[in-house]
Amino acid sequence: MMYRLHNCFSYLPLIFYTTFSVQSSHIDQRDAHAVMQSPTLKRDRRATKNLFPNSNLFKNWHPDLSEEEQREAEELFQRYGYNVFLSDKIPLERELPETRDHRCLTKEYPSDLPTISVILIYVDEALSVIKRAICSIINRTPSHLLKEIILVDDRSTNEDLQGKLNAFIDFIHKTRPGLVKKVRHEERMGLSQARLSGWKASTGDVVAILDAHIEVYVQWAEPLLARIQADRRLVLSPVFDVVNFYNMEVTPYQAAAHGFDWALWCQYDFFNQEWYDRNDQSLPAKSPSVMGIFVVDRLFFEEIGTLDGGMKTYGGENVELGIRVWLCGGSIEIIPCSKVAHIERAHKPYAQNLNVLMKRNALRVAEVWLDEYKINVNAAWNLPPTDHGIDIGDVSERKRLRERLQCKPFKWYLDNVYPRLDPLDDLLGYGMLINSLKTDVCVDQGLLSRNTPILYVCHHQVSQVSAPLFPVHPSFSTSPERRCLTDPGSGRLPVLHKCSKQQIYKYWDFKQGQAIKNRDTGRCLEIAIGPNGYYQLHIQDCSGQRWTIQHVIKDRGFS
Structure with missing residues (x-):
């Protein structure tokens, strides 16, 4: 079994074992006009020269497109970081491959589960991708459990996300009045604040905070809701399959723990050996942290301190949440029977260099939660052991939160939750x-x-x-x-x-x-x-x- 480490902001799980081509199920008639022959199929005409042989899109995707279509596909790819040209052609409702462990298929869940508010965060996302996310949530979440879908727009500039998206929402409201809500920031506030805006607008018993470039699988919600019904102090994550940025096909991945390094970059890691010894990949597994997508009891999220409002834009807020939950009385689990397909971007169309923000946020987390181990964060970013000179904002409120919740010291976390994280006690x-x-x-x-x-x-x-x-x-x-x-x-x-x-x-x-x-x-x-x-x-x-x-x-x- 081979694990690889990478930046969590792409949310890429690991250990893939096969690739499935996407297939459409029945096509909703209201979206039939958006469906045409997939550009992945050869056309009966003379082959056209590849205009962008060095593009990450056309290195992996080899359709027979006209020069005009190639230019359109490449322009959309550069704008969004994934194949919007193809996304606009495939059905909004499509069948996803069954990638869960076979034991998940026989599990039964109570009918009286908590309700769920699904929050989709985006900035300048492709319209077809958002619509596909909404369709999958509506079609694959029992209607009596789905309280609402909240769209949080962090000041997108894409005009499609105004009139056309509003028209799509109005169509949904003909049969599900008030199901979809929109929250729009008047100025761009960043991912952390967008998640908080969605939570504040939610009314369900449980909130699922997701990216908008996702599709949920059948029975994705029930395993999550059942675990929170059993223990409201859990913060949960589904397992992410990858939607390839170049051909929109799905690559399934096995479950892995969500960890991080001393720079507080997310990475995937092994579960504790006890989980593997049980030889049942359908079972929940404890995790040191959580990626950007997570599910939590709405009121417990408030009790534990939500997200750190002092975090800027992007990066580190999920690691801070993971550490805080464990230190202050909760726990984190990965739920293998809950699957979400997530588009793997080739590049981010905004905030290309996250290092400056990530460094600042990581130092803020270290100052509040890491006690004597905060020097390891300085070392990871090659900053002086003391007086790093970076403004991390006012952390007094977060320190008061830690005292009020009577949280454990970080050494307890290293000893009991994440012993795989080298404490670097011998660092000189x-x-x-x-x-x-x-x-x-x-x-x-x-x-x-x-x-x-x-x-x-x-x-x-x-x-x-x-x-x-x-x-x-x-x-x-x-x-x-x-x-x-x-x-x-x-x-x-x-x-x-x-x-x-x-x-x-x-x-x-x-x-x-x-x-x-x-x-x-x-x-x-x-x-x-x-x-x-x-x-x-x-x-x-x-x-x-x-x-x-x-x-x-x-x-x-x-x-």
Whole structure:
């Protein structure tokens, strides 16, 4: 079983096992005009040259389109980050593949479940995608459970999302009066605030806060509502299948825990071993955190502090929620029998670089919730151990919330909820590692596949700033995966290995501004001119070369 880590903002689950082509079921007559022959099918005409061979869209999607159609498809793709040209052609109601574990299909749920308000968040989303999301929710949620669908528009500029969307809502209201509500921000407030706006407008017993570029599966709501009926202090997540951005086909994924790294970027992780030992993939599983899509009892969400209103725009608010829920009396579960298909964007049409906002939000979370471990967030972002100089806003209200809820310390979370998150208790220093002979180059992890650290022009990015030092005889790690720099014992090149207690030759004696000497071999990490005429990292007899590391944690005994 292989897991991969990635930015949660694309909400991409992992461990795919097959791909299904989408198929239409019965076509709603009111939308029949939107259905035509799929552009994925070949047409009976002379092939047209691909005008955009380097486009991520046409690298993966190979329809026979005219030049005019290609230009339209590419323009829409660049605007939205997925294949709107194709989305506009396929039915609003389409059959999704059955991707749940077979044991989910035999489960029965009470008829008196809580009601649910479904909140769809969007900014400049494609109209056909929003309409398809609404159709799937209406058709696949029992009518007596679906209290309302709330559309939260974070000040879109797309004109289709005004008159045409309103007309679609009016049509729905002919048979389901008042089912769909709209909340529109007069100025763009960001994802966190949009979620709060939806929650404030909701009236159901339970709220499901979703993106608008989704489709729900049959019986998606019942497993979630049944768990919350059993324990209202749960925050839940369905399992996300992926709708490919290029062909709108569905790739199903298995369930995984929602975790994060010390930069507070979301990532997927293993569940606790106990869940796998039960050998039943239909069972709920505890998770350290939650992604941007989650389901919660509406009143409990308020009791636990909703979302941090001081978060800006995008990023980190879901990790903050996950930590807070666990520390303050709730818990988080992934529900494998609840499935939602989510479009995987090739790129985001707004907020292209999230690093600045994410860094600020992560530091805000650290200040309120992470206690003595907040220094690990500074290290992950390569900021000084103290006085990082970034304005994180007023956190006094959130600290009062923590005191009022009598929340546990973060160490309890590490010990009991997320032991897979390395506490970095042995972190003594971090940042760029520079030799005094050549101060414009830094130790860099190089290509991951080669496991050979290199010297590279200092660029302050992750491959150079993740170099923590460890106590007594420090080992040097140059990767978020905690790969340690080792002396292989022979030869001149250092080697990177995943850190483990059994790994030999990974410990180094070092003081700031002095040599880096291997504890076991007695050789030093140094630099020398290589065969290509450039400086290279070498392991050799010590000649007195001196090194400095960018940031030192002085109160942990390193100098």
